[in-house]
Amino acid sequence: METVHHKPAFDRADPSRKKTVLDAGIGEFAEHGYEKANINVIAKKAGISVGLMYKYFDTKEDLFLTCMDCAIDTMTTEISEVVNSDAKILNRAEQLVRTVQRTSREDTTFVKLYSGITELKNDQHVAYFAEKIERVSYEAYHAFLERAQRDGDIRPDCDTRMFAFFFDSILTTLQFSYVSDYYRERFKIYCGDDVFEDDERVVREAVKFLESAFTFSQAEVKHKNP
Amino acid sequence: METVHHKPAFDRADPSRKKTVLDAGIGEFAEHGYEKANINVIAKKAGISVGLMYKYFDTKEDLFLTCMDCAIDTMTTEISEVVNSDAKILNRAEQLVRTVQRTSREDTTFVKLYSGITELKNDQHVAYFAEKIERVSYEAYHAFLERAQRDGDIRPDCDTRMFAFFFDSILTTLQFSYVSDYYRERFKIYCGDDVFEDDERVVREAVKFLESAFTFSQAEVKHKNP
Amino acid sequence: METVHHKPAFDRADPSRKKTVLDAGIGEFAEHGYEKANINVIAKKAGISVGLMYKYFDTKEDLFLTCMDCAIDTMTTEISEVVNSDAKILNRAEQLVRTVQRTSREDTTFVKLYSGITELKNDQHVAYFAEKIERVSYEAYHAFLERAQRDGDIRPDCDTRMFAFFFDSILTTLQFSYVSDYYRERFKIYCGDDVFEDDERVVREAVKFLESAFTFSQAEVKHKNP
Amino acid sequence: METVHHKPAFDRADPSRKKTVLDAGIGEFAEHGYEKANINVIAKKAGISVGLMYKYFDTKEDLFLTCMDCAIDTMTTEISEVVNSDAKILNRAEQLVRTVQRTSREDTTFVKLYSGITELKNDQHVAYFAEKIERVSYEAYHAFLERAQRDGDIRPDCDTRMFAFFFDSILTTLQFSYVSDYYRERFKIYCGDDVFEDDERVVREAVKFLESAFTFSQAEVKHKNP
DNA sequence: AATGAATGAGAATTCATTCAT
DNA sequence: TATGAATGAATTCTCATTCAT
Secondary structure, three states, rough: OOOOOOHHHHHOOOOHHHHHHHHHHHHHHHHHHHHHHHHHHHHHHHHOOOHHHHOOOOOOOHHHHHHHHHHHHHHHHHHHHHHHHOOOOHHHHHHHHHHHHHHHOOOOOOHHHHHHHOOOHHHHHHHHHHHHHHHHHHHHHHHHHHHHHHHOOOOOOOOHHHHHHHHHHHHHHHHOOOOOHHHHHHHHHHHHHHHHHHHHHHHHHHHHHHHHHHHHHHHHHHHHHO | OOOOOOOHHHOOOOOHHHHHHHHHHHHHHHHHHHHOOOHEEEEHHHHOHHHHHHHHOOOOHHHHHHHHHHHHHHHHHHHHHHHOOOOOOHHHHHHHHHHHHHHHHHHHHHHHHHHHHHHHHOOOHHHHHHHHHHHHHHHHHHHHHHHHHOOOOOOOOHHHHHHHHHHHHHHHHHHOOOOOOHHHHHHHHHOHHHHHHHHHHHHHHHHHHHHHHHHHHHHHHHHHHO | OOOOOOOHHHHHOOOHHHHHHHHHHHEEEHHHHHHHHHHHHHHHOOOOHHHHHHHHHHHOOHHHHHHHHHHHHHHHHHHHHHHOOOOOOHHHHHHHHHHHHHHHHOOHHHHHHHHHHOOOOHHHHHHHHHHHHHHHHHHHHHHHHHHHOOOOOOOOOOOHHHHHHHHHHHHHHHHHOOOOOOHHHHHHHHOOOHHOOOOHHHHHHHHHHHHHOOEEHHHHHHHOOO | EEEEOOOOOHHHHHHHHHHHHHHHHHHHHHHHHHHHHHHHHHHHHHHOOOOHHHHOOOOHHHHHOOOOOOOOHHHHHHHHHHOOOOOHHHHHHHHHHHHHHHHHOOOOOOHHHHEEEEOOOOHHHHHHHHHHHHHHHHHHHHHHHHHHHHOOOOOOOOHHHHHHHHHHHHHHHHHHHOOOOOHHHHHHHHHHHHHOOOHHHHHHHHHHHHHHHHOOHHHHHHHHHH
8 A cells, every 4th residue: 555656766857757757647548548558658658768667667557556646636636625615515516516517528537547447456556546536525525514414504314424425426426427438428318418518507406406415304304393 | 339249140159158158258358357358268268269259259349349238138127127116216216225235246247347338449339338228227217206206206396307317326326336346445435444234324324315305405495485 | 396387289289390399499498598598589480479389388487397398308218228228337337428428419409408497496496307307317326326235346335325426426517518618618628628539538537437436445445454 | 818808997996896896796697697687786786877887897798707707716716725735635625525515505606606607608708717717626636636646646547637527527516516406406316305414424425435436446456466 | 150279469578788967 | 987867679478360170
């Protein structure tokens, strides 16, 4: 469960060189997936020799891991502001959906890279990435659900961890729906071919769904106060 | 967008032979992913020669497509009963969650196979599979949401297609959480390491979340009837 | 400590094909040593594709092991007749030296191959070859020394195992001296540049040396019968 | 047949630096053999840059040759005292065997390095090393055999060069038997697995064998004086 | 229909050697 | 003198696909 997957030589490399290499790697891995990605091609794209590539990374896997780490870091900082804003939960949800719509369209790379994780054999690495990617959102979501519950803003009888999980599931699925070919198709099947042309509809309904899920349902109320 | 990806010879083959071949393929593709799966190995597992394999399928991709088709058909029939039962929506949700918990544990194959779709280049194929896999659930979910809305069982102001989408997103994510390494880790981060030991908790909270989402929230009510 | 280092496909191959492949391998390994030997070149020499080479052998090491096994078998049968003849010990020694002179000149391959063993990392393999190559000679030498000792033909106070070892050491070194570049030079330094032109001298002195070593020395006699 | 295989810069280098470099080289070549040894690794072990390495030596081969030269010089001085002591031949033999047992166990490096010579293509180099390594022992052995023969200590009818050769063959094989994996196995096959635990037995029998070989055999005597 | 031997292009990785600084 | 980044040809091994029988 190491954090560093590159050799010292990569640390010593020129920052612009590092960026070029990681960009080339991220691009190739996102485009072709882990297995089909070709190190020789990545080296060429980065404008360096294969040999140097192997001075920087011991194996193809290490290169991939480093690319993932980098991409995650980039994404995490982008998202964490939104996630950790002190807005009310539903305002955050709204902001998150809008962020997903905007950034996913701009940068499909991360989500594509994301699926490369599946190709990894090593359980350790999978756990490492899950931890790194999911922990931030989890902490944020769970924390504000706890607070909201204390403040009486959401139903008192819900398991905040499970509800945070459902909350994130909706957002993650939405994110995939703006990026992955398969999920885009699925989105169109469920919500119509024009769903990508009406972002407001998506925001509105998502917020409605989540708002409703988090508050006392009328049925529940009836049940409790007969 | 063809539906058939095998050669005529495969139609003429003995049914048990066909099953053996597809099972071998499904197993191999699920275990190693599309790229790493090895046709020669599949042929051996199926007990036929590579040569014959190529009498049945033009390419590795065709074999994969046929395997996917087969696996989808199997899964679809399994699921459609549950999906199309005439129970109330929340009862169905409960049943679906339980089915997911049970079948995912038993047969991880399909979900693993599923992620192989991502490795496909061909957009046509992706769209074809999305259609085939998602359409059934969509039709069912959407139909009963429409009916429920007409019957006043769920809030009248929701976009049934979008809500069906959210509903399925929760279920699909749950399904992955019982099968894929990455999603399993994510599940543990959100809901605790022992989440896999308390299926009832998951059922209870999922139903609570969905029930709440589908009905008028009290807050909403208060807001509307001050 | 397996005995077979090839895949079943090699067993099924045409005998002449097998011979061609092993000859090509033996030649290449003998010429360049284990590390420098090139599988692609061996395949080309054998007139088959690299792919087929790997249908026959899992790794370069396996190919080498199989080549060694084959070469040892060839050599062993050649030698074992001489070794197991029922001549008197010194006659055998003489015959052995003559055989070494003749066969080493004809076929330098084996001894050259032999040094490739040193390059092997795997202790198991080294032990396996040592056993296979040395056991035959050991059994033969030791057996006839035992018999000779019982018959009073050699000194009664010698450790027959150690003496068999010294006996074989002389013969082995001689063998190397007719084949390996280094040992040839050494031979010339010790015995003169013309040592290769007078085989009889070598036979004569070797027999003299061994004969003397195996029988009671005068000094010994004097010592014992003062 | 040059004697120097390094560039002038190496002469100008600091003596301790030279030693470090050669030690690193000797260690690496002994451990991995010529082909597998890695110049970059040697440079790192020696604490200098690859670039400087190539200021000292034109090629990997040159580095190896220089390392060999150095190792031979070290070994030669170590051995020559023993070899040139003025003890009786058998006492020397005994001392040599004991030296072999002691030094081989302590320093396997040289013998391992030794086998790297085999990997050399260049005949000139092989001859050069043979000359350098073997000449000293040869001169010593031959000289004292000549003297011994004049003094009537050994049989008058033996070819002293050939006998010196046999004498050295026994000692060399013993040396290998304490160091090389293969020869160690061979030693165990011939003399028993516990041969390494009873050094005295080896000394005793070796001396017995050689003593006997060098003196008139009784059989011979009987034959000559019937 | 059925076999499975055979192909060969392709991909990851290594390392002796060069060269700008 | 000294560095160590950079090169790229070479090598082992894989596997989808073909084809003679």
